Amino acid sequence: MSEKNTFKVRKSWDTAILALLLAVWVLASFTTDNFLSSINVSQIFSNSSEIMIMGFAMVFLIITGEIDLSIASILALSSAMLGWSYAAGAPIWLSILIAMAVGTACGFVNGFLVTKLGLGSLAVTIGALALYRGIANGILGTETVNEFPEFWTTWGFDTIGTTFIPQTLPVIIIFGLFFGLLLHNTAFGRRTLAIGQSPEAARFAGINVTRHKIIVFTFTGFMSGVAGVIYTFRFSTAQADNGIGLELLVISACLLGGVSIFGGVGTMWGVVAGVLLASSVESWLTLQEINAQWRTIVTGILLLISVAAPVLVDKYKRARATAANKG
Amino acid sequence: MASLFKKRVFGREASLGVILIFSIGITGFINPRFVTGDGTRDLLSATAIVALLAIGMAPVMIMRHIDLSIASTVGFSAWLVADFCAKNPSFTWVQCFLIGGAVGIAVGVINGLLVAGLRLPSLVVTLGTLYIVRGGVYVVSNSVDYNAQEMPPSLLSLGQRTFAGLLPFPFLMVLILMVIVGWYMKYTKAGRDCYAIGSNPPAADLVGLKVFRRTFLAYIFCGFIAGISGVFYLMRFAQVDSTAFYGQELAVVAAAVIGGIGLLGGAGTAVGVVIGALLVQTIQGALAALGVDAFWKSAINGLLLIVAIYADRILARRTEKALLAQRIKERV
Numbered sequence A: 001m002s003e004k005n006t007f008k009v010r011k012s013w014d015t016a017i018l019a020l021l022l023a024v025w026v027l028a029s030f031t032t033d034n035f036l037s038s039i040n041v042s043q044i045f046s047n048s049s050e051i052m053i054m055g056f057a058m059v060f061l062i063i064t065g066e067i068d069l070s071i072a073s074i075l076a077l078s079s080a081m082l083g084w085s086y087a088a089g090a091p092i093w094l095s096i097l098i099a100m101a102v103g104t105a106c107g108f109v110n111g112f113l114v115t116k117l118g119l120g121s122l123a124v125t126i127g128a129l130a131l132y133r134g135i136a137n138g139i140l141g142t143e144t145v146n147e148f149p150e151f152w153t154t155w156g157f158d159t160i161g162t163t164f165i166p167q168t169l170p171v172i173i174i175f176g177l178f179f180g181l182l183l184h185n186t187a188f189g190r191r192t193l194a195i196g197q198s199p200e201a202a203r204f205a206g207i208n209v210t211r212h213k214i215i216v217f218t219f220t221g222f223m224s225g226v227a228g229v230i231y232t233f234r235f236s237t238a239q240a241d242n243g244i245g246l247e248l249l250v251i252s253a254c255l256l257g258g259v260s261i262f263g264g265v266g267t268m269w270g271v272v273a274g275v276l277l278a279s280s281v282e283s284w285l286t287l288q289e290i291n292a293q294w295r296t297i298v299t300g301i302l303l304l305i306s307v308a309a310p311v312l313v314d315k316y317k318r319a320r321a322t323a324a325n326k327g
Numbered sequence B: 001m002a003s004l005f006k007k008r009v010f011g012r013e014a015s016l017g018v019i020l021i022f023s024i025g026i027t028g029f030i031n032p033r034f035v036t037g038d039g040t041r042d043l044l045s046a047t048a049i050v051a052l053l054a055i056g057m058a059p060v061m062i063m064r065h066i067d068l069s070i071a072s073t074v075g076f077s078a079w080l081v082a083d084f085c086a087k088n089p090s091f092t093w094v095q096c097f098l099i100g101g102a103v104g105i106a107v108g109v110i111n112g113l114l115v116a117g118l119r120l121p122s123l124v125v126t127l128g129t130l131y132i133v134r135g136g137v138y139v140v141s142n143s144v145d146y147n148a149q150e151m152p153p154s155l156l157s158l159g160q161r162t163f164a165g166l167l168p169f170p171f172l173m174v175l176i177l178m179v180i181v182g183w184y185m186k187y188t189k190a191g192r193d194c195y196a197i198g199s200n201p202p203a204a205d206l207v208g209l210k211v212f213r214r215t216f217l218a219y220i221f222c223g224f225i226a227g228i229s230g231v232f233y234l235m236r237f238a239q240v241d242s243t244a245f246y247g248q249e250l251a252v253v254a255a256a257v258i259g260g261i262g263l264l265g266g267a268g269t270a271v272g273v274v275i276g277a278l279l280v281q282t283i284q285g286a287l288a289a290l291g292v293d294a295f296w297k298s299a300i301n302g303l304l305l306i307v308a309i310y311a312d313r314i315l316a317r318r319t320e321k322a323l324l325a326q327r328i329k330e331r332v
Helices: A002-031 A038-047 A049-063 A071-087 A092-116 A121-140 A150-157 A169-185 A187-197 A199-204 A209-235 A246-256 A268-287 A294-326 B002-030 B037-062 B070-087 B093-117 B122-141 B153-160 B169-187 B189-199 B201-206 B211-237 B249-258 B270-289 B294-331
Strands: none
Touching (some): A002 A268, A038 A268, A049 A071, A049 A169, A049 A187, A049 A209, A049 A268, A071 A092, A071 A121, A071 A209, A071 A246, A150 A209, A169 A187, A169 A209, A199 A209, A246 A268, A294 B122, B002 B270, B037 B070, B037 B189, B070 B093, B070 B122, B070 B211, B070 B249, B093 B122, B093 B153, B093 B211, B153 B169, B169 B189, B169 B211, B169 B270, B189 B201, B189 B211, B201 B211, B249 B270, B249 B294, B270 B294
């Protein structure tokens, strides 16, 4: 009973987050002059592009009950590979392919360690976090590569024509549609949710849980590779400490968007709302000229709210139900 | 069964110890300075903070929880202590430890209430407090740094003191804490409860163990040690800024896991954890002696951690099999 209730609360959570997002937008546009100005909206989108891209794949992973803390390190490693191979004379298209391939390979390795060797994903990806970041460090050292073809760096940070739409946004939307449809409209998505609800039952229902999880880990690695490419071009730099700490932002955005850390529950639009909420609040704080350092605290509080709120709402509802029964 | 359990636990520390001596031997062979008095003192004082934190985290991890906020707490405590000392030149090391401990306990209470009270997943909660506490350092510090001249001389001289020619003061504290925690976890009811809770949390609830109290107190202890470690941070580095000890929580988790505390809880000892921390530091020293670029340090740490987790997994499987075989034999 109680589990069902929590489940229900979690299900309606993404709607609540969407409402909260709209509320933030309304509040922010009243309290600041240029929150909804085209430059600022464009900033909100482009600042959250890597988080969004990694979030698309991370949803699947968290729904299956696993986690990957190494995504930001994969981002750094693919960014380092992009810079290193381009500086070594490879054509840019090849470097981009290498970067994405490295990301995919890292994701596959994580999946292999977790499923085939049966190691806990939390522990292993903490190790992988240090490992991949360390390899990026080993390859680039303190060097930075910032000579990239203008075509690509323009793509990274410029907008389409005179509109506010960042040039990277169409790519993000395509990925979002792909993963959204994959989660909500295909057998693959149903299987993901089934595994999260009960891995045992999923296995007895004939789902190849091991293979499924490896695929999801590999997706996450691939998307982190893509995020690495976009990050590199957005800032026109490849260096080893690119995107440090981003994994926590991605996870908190997912949880904020109603994905349950216990697995089995989550929607794609909830995650999109979660990412945009975090990035909008950040932008709002910046425009209010609130010390940038408060953002770290706000992220932490949002994360705590996202796990505590469903539990508290459920407790409150149950207490009310018992009171009603007695009365 | 009891003897088998004992054998496994003892076996773990013994084999870790052998690996440690072996790696110290190899490192000493490549770089003779490593095994001299100076080298030993360096090794011990470099290990002290991580070892302290890993001992503090041991009860939490034994109960199948985790505390990722410790590194932020170390930074917060170190900065606040330095700030208080800069404003009150009369402070000595006593006040430093009082302030540091209080800061740590405050963070521990928050974590404990959320994890033990509301039963929220500890990973997410402490990830949240990691942010909040680090954000707190950023906000209060306002980019102000402190150096040795603002710190009480009594604190810095305490950090310099060595015992028996080899034992730096911080590491002496590690040893004392190791003995206390090791004894407590092994011989008191509360300590045994922790192992029981970690082995099977739902069962611990059903048999009526005080899960809330044990978990809550473990988080307070962990926070307290993190706060104290902030003072040891000042002792060692004699300077602090808002990014002090950033991201080091993973090094602590690594030391604990390598030292035999499984992430699934219910196993591990304080002695193992200290050996684990020493081992990580020794291997770093060995790599430096071999002339491996410092840039690869983190990669090798990560690889070590993954190997340790894998070794742990194999050991656990073997024990499981042995237990099963024994049970079958007893039936027959």
